[in-house]
Amino acid sequence: MSAHDTTPADPLFAATPAYGRLHRLQSRLHRLNHLVSIAHWDQAAMMPAGGHAARSAALAELQTQIHREGIAPEVGHWLAQAADEPLDDWQRANWREIDLQWRRARALPDALVERRSQLASACEHAWRQQRPANDWQGFVQQFKPLLAVVREEAALLSDHLGLSPYDTQLQQFEPGARSQDIARVFDEVRTWLPGLIQAARERQAAEPVPVAPQGPFPVAAQQALGLDVVRWLGFDLDAGRLDVSTHPFTGGVPEDVRLTTRYREDECLQALMGTIHETGHGRYEQHRPRAWLDQPVSRARSMAIHESQSLFFEMQLAGHPGFAAQLAPRLQAALGAQPAFEAGNLHRLLTRVQPGFIRVEADEMTYPAHILLRFDIEQALLAGQAEVEDIPALWDAGMQTLLGLDTRGNYRDGPMQDVHWPAGLLGYFPCYSLGAMYAAQWMATLRREQPEVEARIAAGDLAPVMDWLRDRVWSQGSRWSTDVLSQRISGETLNPAHFRAHLTRRYLS
């Protein structure tokens, strides 16, 4: 058997021996997960295509091992015993997180975990070629077996956890969340979003069109700009990196956070905004509670809270006129001065409302439309109300209704644009819009508590913002449930009125 069941009781845990064993097992799994994370990052950012099969097999082997150790029979006994041990508050919260992941994991046979891992690797790998080729038929072939195993997992978890199949997937990313609550929030957004988009567009149409940046922008210069900006935003490059991947993400481990972005020579703002977005994730990871880094309680609370940080950086901060004024000279220094990089123009570029095909390039006003669409389709797929072949028609109908765009035949910029589905991650998308709403809620709170904060941002002083985020969000890890955390941060649970108020204030006041 693995090391954790034969080791003697740790004197640090003399009064809480069962909890101590859980703690040590988690610490071991944290170390093993470190290697999984680095190999995943490498796969996306460094690995040549020929390395794919061997890498997938290696990752599946270790992930299955981690799964197996996490649900070993003694873990259930330790959890039961530890529940009666004298735990302090952080230990109690850690116990709750371990218990939660154990209840989920023990429902899943090793073979299913391994099969899911391998099918997701294969689908994601194939998608990297299929997307640029607009090869929908090829994608369907890879995605159908992956969806089948995801449905199989969802059915098993549904039985064990008493959740709907969709909610079993959603709760991987947002523990405790229910799709019916999210649907209620999103349905309200549906009522006012198209009107708000139209009003903002009419208003912007009456203003001069912002000057577009003129390329080419050498990749080396954009990379230097990216490093300058992540440093300015407080990301610690001694404990992290910034690299390139097809789909930007934040990976690695809290002690060594790996940000990625992607560059085009003819455009420079998408890469920069992507970098700023990932820096929000990166700072959250770098500031998780250090004393608990090897334990589940130190993890980021949820993906909605994670996205509340990335979108705070990308939308709340980078869309702020004072921030644009600080960013402008950095852009000019790295890429040369040009009219597009004048502060006022830059701000107009960064807040331009314009329906488009691509989620990650969307402005904050049209962004929720991309999420509503995906949320509907994911739910239908998990409920068995739609099949993979139905996606294009659903996609097109949604994009017509929400953004007035015709997407027929354009799979590449339609349902194949994101890595989530090919990677087997259904249930993630809602977290983006929940995150944008939380971000608006945090900013409203911060402005209320520190009325001078906008002047500080405009003066280039980000310290009050960063200190507040560190204190309220990053340092809390998973100490509280999402609802309690939200109340502690802002005095209330999720209140989407702040998001609507933010959009109205920024775009229509």
Add this chain to the structure above:
Amino acid sequence: MSAHDTTPADPLFAATPAYGRLHRLQSRLHRLNHLVSIAHWDQAAMMPAGGHAARSAALAELQTQIHREGIAPEVGHWLAQAADEPLDDWQRANWREIDLQWRRARALPDALVERRSQLASACEHAWRQQRPANDWQGFVQQFKPLLAVVREEAALLSDHLGLSPYDTQLQQFEPGARSQDIARVFDEVRTWLPGLIQAARERQAAEPVPVAPQGPFPVAAQQALGLDVVRWLGFDLDAGRLDVSTHPFTGGVPEDVRLTTRYREDECLQALMGTIHETGHGRYEQHRPRAWLDQPVSRARSMAIHESQSLFFEMQLAGHPGFAAQLAPRLQAALGAQPAFEAGNLHRLLTRVQPGFIRVEADEMTYPAHILLRFDIEQALLAGQAEVEDIPALWDAGMQTLLGLDTRGNYRDGPMQDVHWPAGLLGYFPCYSLGAMYAAQWMATLRREQPEVEARIAAGDLAPVMDWLRDRVWSQGSRWSTDVLSQRISGETLNPAHFRAHLTRRYLS
């Protein structure tokens, strides 16, 4: 328990069930070792300094797991049973390799393996700062506990395997080798090397001094040149990469081989020769027997044979006048034409005999002196005849005798120059000079069998050389012992006369 003991017998191994279980266990360990290799590469080529502690702990965790599974009690039973099963020749050779690694591993307690891994990580990490600072005292503090654990391991292995302590370390890299045999070979080299160096230098002194390349050489241009050259030498960049590390090495996995080199803006040939050297390693790894890739029998035979490939590329090929004529236009295209890059001058630069402090920058004539020196010191350290504090005096005495150089106080370019000792790898160095001797022996054989090969090289046609190496060396994996492999390649076991003849022919004829 881990997967391998409860799995049902594999129908592929119906007649050889015990061997089948060994095969499946090795396949699993191959997959886990994949993650270790990639994380090691990342640590040397990508990881920021702040990631060190977490990485070391993660690597130690998985390496200890791999060690533990490899010596589980049932493995000994399977080995014993499989010895009587009807194995084919490759399976028999695979059994022999598994048995060999098992005999070694089972002598080592988990705790020792973990301690060694962590001390080596700590020492190597500290050395990265200490070397540029010439901080010998700091290095001594880190290296002493590492040497202590290496000695402890060597003593345990010595008891179990009936080898001298030094030979237990040597045989990690060169299975079956005995230091007394190597000493006999090296002692003979000692008798003629200084005289040959002197004669070559006198002869070169009578010729015009080659023109040195004039920098600066932008790193991006050198990287493009490196990629061009590795491609030309047949390295598959769809199954590998070329990056930068402090100490050049070849890492990764056979399906995804990671070469590294290092660049200086004021000099361009060291990086290029380093790249050519690592490409020799890389091609060996990329052409290991594919059907056996997850089994020990597919591994490269030994580090002397590995170095025989890197040094074949670096010394036999790159030192060949016909090769320099092919390399010259590539250098000119990448870095601009200049007198130094004229073919004849380039050849003289690449074959310049000049005693120097740094092993990896040494020409092939003075190179063995660096190895003789290290071999003597390593043996004294493992035999307890010298302590870490004695190294500088031993180093200086050796460099005075062998190369006439005064190294006092220059630890950075003296005993601290190589990564091997800080990484806990004692016993590796002899493999370099054995490799150079084997490389000369292979070239003598190839010339004998294919008299036209030198004309083919000069015509830029490397196919005959590469095909021969693939057929005789790379595709053989660990099918044979080093001695049998050498006989199959060249008709004889190691015969250092070929090395001496090569040097005499190239430098004095």
